[in-house]
Amino acid sequence: VILVVNKLDLIEKEQVLPIISHYTDKYPFVGVVPISAKEETNLDALIEEVEKYLPEGPQYYPEDMVTDQPERLIVAELVREKALQLTRDEVPHAIAVDVDEMKARDNGDTYIRATIYVERDSQKGILIGAKGSMLKEIGRLARADIEMLLGTRVFLDLWVKVKKDWRDRDSVLRGFGFGNEQ
Template sequence: MKESSAFRSGFVAVIGRPNVGKSTLVNSIIGQKIAIMSDKPQTTRNKIMCVLTAEDYQMLFVDTPGIHKPKHKLGEFMVKAAESTLKEVDAVLFVVDATEKLGAGEHYIIEHLKEIKTPVFLVVNKIDLISKTALLPIISSYQTQYPFQAIVPVSAKDKINLDKLLGEIQKFLPVGPKYFPDDMITDQPERLIIAELIREKALHLTREEIPHAIAVDIEEIASRPNDQIYVRAVIYVERDSQKGIIIGTGGKLLKQIGQQARLDVENLLGSKCYLDLWVKVKKDWRNRDSILRSLGYE
């Protein structure tokens, strides 16, 4: 029997293929935008921990990059970051897209899950996009592949069934300490979150090969008079042609990126912000170890 008086805490990995809604799920659970979201695959590049503190528990969600077949060193880093998390946590949420059939990508992840002893919960996301009659066959197809501790259909976007999911996770949390203060919602420094918010807007506003060639580095954050925060950021791309696309005709696209990102940054910082954006070329940065390290991909 679980002791109601005992405080429980644990680390929960959120894994799945790219673009199944992992970051949306974490943001909805936390109640604030920390992990960036995009309809482009492989949006999340690093492990991001978000903290949910309740009266009798603290859950530490680790949002991971989507597990996929890597095509460059950055991709290799992303997959290793996701796979290494499985052995470091108390529970695993395997998030799948209700609108997609169980395929090779899901089978690949399930094979990795068979190598661990951690409780695994299947989270069938995007149920707002399917009929109720379509849900049962989806669940059945996964039940035959792996002995999940629980299967919870959710809509991360519409926040459907999230309380049920949290209740299932709570059953498996070990008795433990409060790792972080009540008001802390992420272990990520503001600098990294701001860089990611800018990258998110660039992802939304660009097409084809451009999104995956983008990295953002924050060079300066400083206080200015009238409670304004000055942020200077550099958007890195791999080729001169990409630089031209990001800037846009007469600087139009870069201005759009800045305007949209500034709103999220101001919400994060709770202060007015002057966002100073620059675009620079770092040739083939996704395959260069020194540049990957400088951008935080250790």
């Protein structure tokens, strides 16, 4: 077990040693790493320390393959992630994304049409925002990540639709990829 002492940005350096000493006297830690996650201080040392104790695992797919998930699923998750980040307090987890169409254009760009589903009309209004401002921002942020993933320019066409109580219906959950695979 590795002891990680966080929030170095909030305490004086003289206070760190007594904290470390208090815990190392009680437990046999294999390493101690003081960090500040907020200021990203000493995170490389933490990763190095953790890597020392992680066993080498099997290679599940070829080295040049970034993921074993279909691109459509990743695109949907990137759009969902941005929507949740931008509306986290207003639309808590009541968002699902379905990629309706994804195709390469003759000029090398990729066209993606995706629908963001919510449960209520009020959530739809929040996701669209005043004059479409929220939906544009979701699209802008998601497009940047999708372009990095695909390595092409992306035209992202986003739509918002209401699907009443979709989280309570198993068939809808499975359709969005949230169900048990059996």
